[in-house]
Amino acid sequence: xxxxxxxxxxxxxxxxxxxxxxxxxxxxxxxxxxxxxxxxxxxxxxxxxxxxxxxxxxxxxxxxxxxxxxxxxxxxxxxxxxxxxxxxxxxxxxxxxxxxxxxxxxxxxxxxxxxxxxxxxxxxxxxxxxxxxxxxxxxxxxxxxxxxxxxxxxxxxxxxxxxxxxxxxxxxxxxxxxxxxxxxxxxxxxxxxxxxxxxxxxxxxxxxxxxxxxxxxxxxxxxxxxxxxxxxxxxxxxxxxxxxxxxxxxxxxxxxxxxxxxxxxxxxxxxxxxxxxxxxxxxxxxxxxxxxxxxxxx
Ligand code: NAD
Numbered sequence: 398x399x400x401x402x403x404x405x406x407x408x409x410x411x412x413x414x415x416x417x418x419x420x421x422x423x424x425x426x427x428x429x430x431x432x433x434x435x436x437x438x439x440x441x442x443x444x445x446x447x448x449x450x451x452x453x454x455x456x457x458x459x460x461x462x463x464x465x466x467x468x469x470x471x472x473x474x475x476x477x478x479x480x481x482x483x484x485x486x487x488x489x490x491x492x493x494x495x496x497x498x499x500x501x502x503x504x505x506x507x508x509x510x511x512x513x514x515x516x517x518x519x520x521x522x523x524x525x526x527x528x529x530x531x532x533x534x535x536x537x538x539x540x541x542x543x544x545x546x547x548x549x550x551x552x553x554x555x556x557x558x559x560x561x562x563x564x565x566x567x568x569x570x571x572x573x574x575x576x577x578x579x580x581x582x583x584x585x586x587x588x589x590x591x592x593x594x595x596x597x598x599x600x601x602x603x604x605x606x607x608x609x610x611x612x613x614x615x616x617x618x619x620x621x622x623x624x625x626x627x628x629x630x631x632x633x634x635x636x637x638x639x640x641x642x643x644x645x646x647x648x649x650x651x652x653x654x655x656x657x658x659x660x661x662x663x664x665x666x667x668x669x670x671x672x673x674x675x676x677x678x679x680x681x682x683x684x685x686x687x688x689x690x691x692x693x694x695x
Contacts, residue, residue, distance in 0.1 A: 399547065402449055402455035404471050405476070405492065406430075408436040408635060409518070410461030413491070413551045415440030420550035427451040438507055448469075449481040457547045458486040464643055465498030472502050484510040489544050491532070493517045493572065495647050496562045501537070502560040507572070512540040515561065516548065517568035519575075523625040524637035529553035535564035539610035543630050566651075573648035573662050576641055578602075578610040579618075582667045583686035586619050590690075596622055618686035627681030632683045642669035642681035 398422040403414040407427040414424050417545045418441035426442040427450065431514055438444050445451035446611035448471060457476055462468050468490055472478045478488065488511050490502060491510050499515045514536035524530045531554040534541045538557075558564045585608060589599040601623045614636075617623040627635045645666045652659040665672045668685055675693055677684055687693035 398683075399456040400425070400454055401547065402451040402453075402458040402478075402482070402486070403427070403437075403442065403461070404451060404458070405461035405467075406433040406442070407461065407463075408522045409491075409525045410459075411460060412435045412522065413518075413530070415458070416440050416525075416551045417530045417547075418442055421551075422547075425451045425453075425455065430437060448477055452478055452482040455482065455486050457489060457544070459547075460488075460490045460492055462490075462492040462494075463640060464492070465494035468492050468494050468502060469498055473505055479505060479509045479511065482511070486511070487540060487543055488513040488546070489516050489547065490514070491516050491518050493568050493647070494565060495567050495570070495645055496651065499535075499562040499565045512537065512543070513561075514540050514544045515564040516544060517564050518552075519568065519571055520553070521625070524553070524613060525551070531556065533558045533564040533567040533580070534684070535559060535566075536561050552625040564599070566571075567642070569647045569651055572641075572644040575612060576645050576665050576669075577661050579612040579616060579683060580668060580685055581615045582608075582610060582616075583618050583683070584688045586686065587619070587689040590619070604657065612683075616681075616683045627683050628686070632681040632684045634679060635680055636682050638669055638682045638684060639678040642666065642673060642678075645669060664672045 401422050401424045403424050403426040406426050417424050424442045426437045427445040463656045514534050516534040518530040518531050518532050521531035528551050530552050532548050532552050533556050535558045541557045548555050558567050596619045615625050618628045619624045620628045
């Protein structure tokens with residue numbers, strides 16, 4: 398069994414790292430937030446007091462951090478991964494970050510003698526807990542193959558995407574579609590209610606009809622319909638509005654770089670921005686329904 402360093406034990410990384418423990422690996426975790434570290438430790442992750450301690454002697458290091466700026470700091474900082482890991486350690490970044498940051502990490506890792514892959518995931522917090530995430534993995538072929546050997550216990554699908562940064566490209570496009578689907582699901586749900594349909598009856602129909610989507614089946618924004626939905630729990634975050642806004646912003650900015658008109662994506666970005674302006678950045682992104690039913694003035 399392997400020794401794994403893990404940096405970033407939040408909504409996703411906490412569950413993912415615990416699945417590696419369950420598979421028999423020794424996982425040494427580090428997070429700036431003591432509560433996140435406590436939760437992972439309860440699942441068998443060993444506490445590391447620093448990045449240096451987490452990566453010491455590791456066969457592989459995973460990072461699961463919010464944004465490009467966090468990933469750059471964790472890999473490139475003076476107290477970071479490249480400064481402290483051994484070059485035999487395989488580096489795997491599963492955060493969703495911008496392509497320029499991902500390229501910078503690939504370049505810096507290669508220059509320092511490391512193998513590095515970008516390996517973002519899809520499947521939400523429920524998929525992280527169940528070990529059924531889809532990993533999209535970009536990088537040099539041998540490194541991608543070796544990364545798959547560690548990813549197994551956390552995943553339902555491991556899909557090589559091509560060279561460096563292609564995993565991030567796939568993830569950015571996937572999440573553009575996810576958040577548009579979430580917004581359309583919120584609109585359908587509120588309209589169905591106002592037309593007198595029972596919430597469960599409408600969901601039963603849409604989930605086997607052409608209105609179906611992952612957002613509908615996993616994040617239905619009306620409470621009491623889908624067990625994995627944050628709407629059951631007063632929108633306590635499984636995927637924060639702040640990170641959803643970040644992801645759709647990555648798509649909008651990649652679209653600008655490539656001359657691609659994303660009219661719907663840009664509109665959904667404005668909806669998330671309204672939630673953030675109303676002080677809801679830390680709540681679950683499925684709270685977008687409150688802009689449709691009028692229960693949040695924003
Ligand atoms: P989160 O905010 O819950 O967790 C991120 C963790 O990183 C936090 O615990 C934070 O304290 C820690 N962190 C930040 N900077 C750090 C540093 N310098 N050193 C150590 N720890 C640090 O976020 P999340 O929901 O787990 O998402 C993580 C990434 O995965 C994001 O890029 C997100 O877009 C992506 N993602 C999220 C979901 C989801 O459903 N939540 C699904 C797929 C992908």
